Amino acid sequence: MTPLLYYIAFSALLFSIGLAGALTRRNAILVLIGIELMLNAANLNFIAFWRYSANANELTGIMFVIFSIGIAAAEAAVGLAIVIAIYRHYRTSQLNNVDNLKG
Amino acid sequence: MPIAFFVLAAVTLAGAICAMSLRNLVHCGLCLALTFAGLAAIYLQLSAEFVGLAQILVYVGAVAVLIVFTILLTKNAEVNISPVSRSWVVGLVVAIIVCASLIVPLMKSPSLQRAPGMTPNASVRLIGEKLMTQYVIPLEAIALVLTAALLGAVVIAMRDEPENKVGRGVPTAPRAGSGEGIESSSASPRRAEDSTPYHDAGVAAANRPVGPSSTT
Numbered sequence: 001m002t003p004l005l006y007y008i009a010f011s012a013l014l015f016s017i018g019l020a021g022a023l024t025r026r027n028a029i030l031v032l033i034g035i036e037l038m039l040n041a042a043n044l045n046f047i048a049f050w051r052y053s054a055n056a057n058e059l060t061g062i063m064f065v066i067f068s069i070g071i072a073a074a075e076a077a078v079g080l081a082i083v084i085a086i087y088r089h090y091r092t093s094q095l096n097n098v099d100n101l102k103g
Numbered sequence: 104m105p106i107a108f109f110v111l112a113a114v115t116l117a118g119a120i121c122a123m124s125l126r127n128l129v130h131c132g133l134c135l136a137l138t139f140a141g142l143a144a145i146y147l148q149l150s151a152e153f154v155g156l157a158q159i160l161v162y163v164g165a166v167a168v169l170i171v172f173t174i175l176l177t178k179n180a181e182v183n184i185s186p187v188s189r190s191w192v193v194g195l196v197v198a199i200i201v202c203a204s205l206i207v208p209l210m211k212s213p214s215l216q217r218a219p220g221m222t223p224n225a226s227v228r229l230i231g232e233k234l235m236t237q238y239v240i241p242l243e244a245i246a247l248v249l250t251a252a253l254l255g256a257v258v259i260a261m262r263d264e265p266e267n268k269v270g271r272g273v274p275t276a277p278r279a280g281s282g283e284g285i286e287s288s289s290a291s292p293r294r295a296e297d298s299t300p301y302h303d304a305g306v307a308a309a310n311r312p313v314g315p316s317s318t319t
Contacts (some may be wrong), residue, residue: 002105005215007149009206010112014119016202021123023194024187029128029173033135036166037119040142043154051149056223062230063238065154069161070245074252076166080173081256087177088262096188 007048015041028083028093032076039072107148115141128174136167153227 018037025031043065050061087093118138122131139162146155188194209215234242 001219002108003216004219005209005212006105006108006112007145008209008215010116010145012202012205012209013116015205016198017116017119017123019201020195020198023197024191025123026185026188027128029170029177030123030131033122033131033170036135036162037122037138040139040162043158044142044145047146047149047151047154051151051223052217052219054220056220056225059223059225059230059233062151062154062225063233063241065151066157066230066234067241067245069154069157070249073161073166074248076169077256078252078259080169081260083173084176084260093177 004048004052008045011041011044011048014038014044026094026096028086028095028098029080031095032079032083035079036072036076039068039075043068108145111141111144111148115145129171132167132171132174135170136163139163139167150222151225153225153230 015038018034018041020034021037022031022034025034046061046065046068050056050059053061083093086098090098092098115138118134118141122134122138125131125134139158143155143158143163146152146158
């Protein structure tokens with residue numbers, strides 16, 4: 001069986017890739033993709049720690065991940081709606097050009 | 104050696120790196136779907152079947168498709184500029200520092216070397232029973248959150264400009280001719296400029312009497 005360390009290290013790598021993308025890309029959609037990757041890395045941590053815990057029959061990790069997936073879906077829907085609204089207003093989805101609060 | 108885990112992890116990490124580094128945004132969205140599918144397979148490997156299938160349903164089925172739709176709805180014509188921001192070195196350094204500060208303590212932690220326990224009973228029936236008894240309040244809360252997010256997303260993304268422009272523009276056209284341009288001046292100059300497909304010539308005429316005030 002795979003040691004727990006492999007899962008956690010893999011999750012850390014996934015989180016770092018998402019963080020790097022969210023910090024470096026110009027496009028608002030790519031930043032949202034990076035945030036989704038970071039959320040998925042956190043979910044993988046929950047599942048891995050749940051599987052390797054002493055009393056896994058409590059299903060706490062699974063429950064947390066189910067609610068986390070729901071929150072992430074809501075976040076993606078609202079975030080992409082905001083991207084579409086910004087695009088309609090500014091005719092761009094590049095974050096460097098969106099620098100006006102009043103519009 | 105856990106070969107299955109390494110194959111899945113390599114595919115997932117490659118998908119994530121491609122999703123974050125490719126220039127074509129549609130390719131990024133499809134690589135993201137690959138990453139989500141790989142994560143779902145890893146969940147299945149960890150004997151969390153329900154979460155793995157929910158991951159496929161929600162992420163591969165809904166979120167990735169939503170992202171691809173958004174990419175297609177927002178035209179990205181500026182291919183000649185760099186896809187990364189000017190301070191990308193700083194972002195990359197920060198990410199590498201975060202990665203190192205996560206990995207290095209993990210390597211030294213003795214508690215991560217433990218073996219898994221018995222295969223837990225995570226049947227859908229058990230999950231449903233727990234959702235309906237112990238976790239019923241979070242379940243209701245997340246139902247509210249999802250409903251509010253659905254309504255909010257529709258309201259934010261709804262295109263309300265055409266009927267507003269027609270309703271506001273046409274009746275004010277004769278009034279502007281009679282010298283009263285108060286209502287037509289409430290439309291900001293930027294909106295009047297870049298929404299020409301929905302405009303009749305009457306709105307432009309309606310904005311013209313208040314020209315000195317609205318062009319400032």
